[in-house]
Amino acid sequence: MMKEKQPAFAEFRNEGIGDKIFDICVWILVAVAVCATLYPFLYVTSISFSDGMAVAKGEVMFLPKGWDLDAYKMVLQYQQIWVSYGNTFLYTIVGTIFNIVFTCLAAYPLSRRQFFMRKKMNFLLAFTMYFSGGLIPTYMVVTGLGFYNSRWAMIIPTLLSAYNVMICRSAMESIPEDLFENANLEGANDFYILCRIAVPLIKPTLAVLTLYYAVARYNDFFNAMLYLGKPELQPLQMFLRRILIISSSEIMQASGTTAAAAAAQSTLKIRYVCIVLSTVPILCICPFIQKYLVKGTMLGAVKE
Amino acid sequence: MSVLTKSAAKPKLSKEEKKRLFRKNIRRDKYLILMFLPVLIYYLIFSYLPMTGLVMAFQDFIPGKGLAGIYTGEWVGLKWFKQFFDSVFAWKLIRNTFLLSFYSLIFGFPIPILFAVCITQLKNKVIQRSAQVITYLPYFISTVVVVGMMTNFLSPSTGIINQIIMMCGGKAINFMSDPSWFRRLYVISGSWQTFGFNSIIFVAAIMGISPDLYEAMRIDGASKRQQVWYLELPMIKSTILLLLIMSLGNILSVGFEKVYLMYNTAVYETGDVISTYVYRQGIENKNYSYATAVGLFNSAVGFALVCISNWFSRKFSGSSIW
Numbered sequence: 262m263m264k265e266k267q268p269a270f271a272e273f274r275n276e277g278i279g280d281k282i283f284d285i286c287v288w289i290l291v292a293v294a295v296c297a298t299l300y301p302f303l304y305v306t307s308i309s310f311s312d313g314m315a316v317a318k319g320e321v322m323f324l325p326k327g328w329d330l331d332a333y334k335m336v337l338q339y340q341q342i343w344v345s346y347g348n349t350f351l352y353t354i355v356g357t358i359f360n361i362v363f364t365c366l367a368a369y370p371l372s373r374r375q376f377f378m379r380k381k382m383n384f385l386l387a388f389t390m391y392f393s394g395g396l397i398p399t400y401m402v403v404t405g406l407g408f409y410n411s412r413w414a415m416i417i418p419t420l421l422s423a424y425n426v427m428i429c430r431s432a433m434e435s436i437p438e439d440l441f442e443n444a445n446l447e448g449a450n451d452f453y454i455l456c457r458i459a460v461p462l463i464k465p466t467l468a469v470l471t472l473y474y475a476v477a478r479y480n481d482f483f484n485a486m487l488y489l490g491k492p493e494l495q496p497l498q499m500f501l502r503r504i505l506i507i508s509s510s511e512i513m514q515a516s517g518t519t520a521a522a523a524a525a526q527s528t529l530k531i532r533y534v535c536i537v538l539s540t541v542p543i544l545c546i547c548p549f550i551q552k553y554l555v556k557g558t559m560l561g562a563v564k565e
Numbered sequence: 566m567s568v569l570t571k572s573a574a575k576p577k578l579s580k581e582e583k584k585r586l587f588r589k590n591i592r593r594d595k596y597l598i599l600m601f602l603p604v605l606i607y608y609l610i611f612s613y614l615p616m617t618g619l620v621m622a623f624q625d626f627i628p629g630k631g632l633a634g635i636y637t638g639e640w641v642g643l644k645w646f647k648q649f650f651d652s653v654f655a656w657k658l659i660r661n662t663f664l665l666s667f668y669s670l671i672f673g674f675p676i677p678i679l680f681a682v683c684i685t686q687l688k689n690k691v692i693q694r695s696a697q698v699i700t701y702l703p704y705f706i707s708t709v710v711v712v713g714m715m716t717n718f719l720s721p722s723t724g725i726i727n728q729i730i731m732m733c734g735g736k737a738i739n740f741m742s743d744p745s746w747f748r749r750l751y752v753i754s755g756s757w758q759t760f761g762f763n764s765i766i767f768v769a770a771i772m773g774i775s776p777d778l779y780e781a782m783r784i785d786g787a788s789k790r791q792q793v794w795y796l797e798l799p800m801i802k803s804t805i806l807l808l809l810i811m812s813l814g815n816i817l818s819v820g821f822e823k824v825y826l827m828y829n830t831a832v833y834e835t836g837d838v839i840s841t842y843v844y845r846q847g848i849e850n851k852n853y854s855y856a857t858a859v860g861l862f863n864s865a866v867g868f869a870l871v872c873i874s875n876w877f878s879r880k881f882s883g884s885s886i887w
Contacts, residue, residue, distance in 0.1 A: 394615025
């Protein structure tokens with residue numbers, strides 16, 4: 262490791278010509294990767310804030326031109342976006358809590374060496390990762406149970422991900438067995454051990470799993486499309502699909518503004534405002550969870 | 566290992582003794598069983614019950630009978646499979662499904678490795694970490710938003726890409742309804758979304774290499790390029806191999822969501838895949854039995870591929886998923 266105090270270019274200056282070219286290539290590639298990732302977001306955000314005329318003329322390429330929040334006002338005054346936002350937050354919060362509770366309930370018995378059905382149950386879970394009944398039988402079962410057009414359809418069918426259970430199980434297996442045995446001798450039952458010993462010890466892993474589950478819930482479009490026909494139950498992603506990919510005219514019509522004003526707030530701007538509004542919550546949590554992420558990803562990759 | 570030797574040492578038990586042992590186990594693990602019960606019920610209902618529903622593929626399902634209808638249809642044998650393979654769709658769908666994930670693999674697999682090699686070369690930790698955070702952000706964005714951005718960027722009238730093409734004197738291309746662009750767009754956007762996140766595992770593998778080894782190579786006069794080529798890549802070879810083999814096993818499981826959001830009737834020629842066909846046939850046209858049969862074909866082949874690739878992985882890299 263290099264010492265912090267050393268000037269950044271000292272090492273570069275002392276290198277041979279081959280290493281210099283290598284370093285430059287590395288820098289260029291990383292810069293290209295970062296720019297390619299950031300540019301679409303920058304562009305979308307700039308358009309959403311820019312003046313409608315500048316957008317229509319195609320003048321906005323990087324930074325916003327002019328400053329116009331009317332499109333934001335128009336979108337935020339539209340009732341349906343609040344309904345779908347509310348639904349998404351409900352499904353995300355309730356769903357993630359269910360996910361985490363069930364993942365712990367599944368992972369703890371599977372991590373205990375003494376559990377006499379451990380191998381069979383492990384197989385039962387692992388098998389579902391590689392084979393499934395497929396779309397139609399699953400759809401028949403879920404609708405057959407009466408989940409069609411019910412909020413539970415967004416919570417129950419995706420209660421557990423076998424892959425995440427495996428991650429959680431590996432984390433629990435890494436806890437020294439002595440801790441469990443001592444607690445057992447002290448007369449603690451398994452529910453107590455799970456809540457008071459296992460869960461606090463694997464908090465970093467649970468943080469990553471919470472992120473994975475919450476993001477999957479927030480972004481869930483498939484289940485909503487299959488099981489939710491009523492617009493008042495649909496989450497944000499269904500709303501976004503209507504606006505972004507099919508048509509954005511409904512917001513302009515609902516806003517009741519005159520045709521000229523609606524035209525000034527071009528379709529494009531409305532769409533990009535929706536992208537910004539729907540993506541911000543997800544992007545906000547990511548940097549905070551970064552330090553756990555590497556660990557969580559590695560856990561999934563390393564077997565046992 | 567320990568589990569193996571234990572079971573080998575276990576003496577043969579009579580039925581009586583087995584029962585007694587079973588009861589004893591239940592009494593000892595009663596809380597664990599209680600804990601696992603909801604999980605077991607969930608898996609039986611939402612994973613294994615649908616698997617039994619696969620019998621629909623061999624029956625003539627009559628809608629309107631609810632869940633019971635799954636098991637009471639008339640037995641028609643392989644009729645639906647024959648119908649699928651005799652249709653013009655079969656070959657096209659299999660080809661599209663295969664090619665879409667094959668190109669994703671060819672194009673999408675090396676980029677995270679290249680990026681991981683580059684990013685670990687950066688000495689400045691702050692820049693390194695920020696570059697990492699930024700590049701894995703797209704992974705957390707929903708498919709709807711990614712496809713939405715793409716559709717709008719590529720729009721023939723207002724999209725930025727076509728504006729640039731026209732500025733340079735070219736003619737606007739209607740990307741989203743041009744079959745020859747579908748695979749390229751799918752692969753590029755997929756790669757854009759996942760390369761940063763997929764590089765995390767390679768970055769961790771490279772970080773795990775002992776600094777002493779680099780030092781030794783430096784003293785021997787190795788250039789940085791040589792360090793990457795003769796030290797880093799061989800050291801992460803097993804990680805690369807394992808992930809590569811695993812992705813080969815998943816080559817028939819193209820994500821439904823993205824294709825469904827991206828395609829339209831104009832690009833069915835290259836864009837229609839098995840899972841979207843199953844959706845259209847089953848959910849939209851209510852041909853439940855036929856769609857189940859096509860889906861079963863897909864998941865059976867997929868399962869076989871996973872088994873084969875897992876066998877290869879165990880043989881050649883010593884690691885496997887089970």
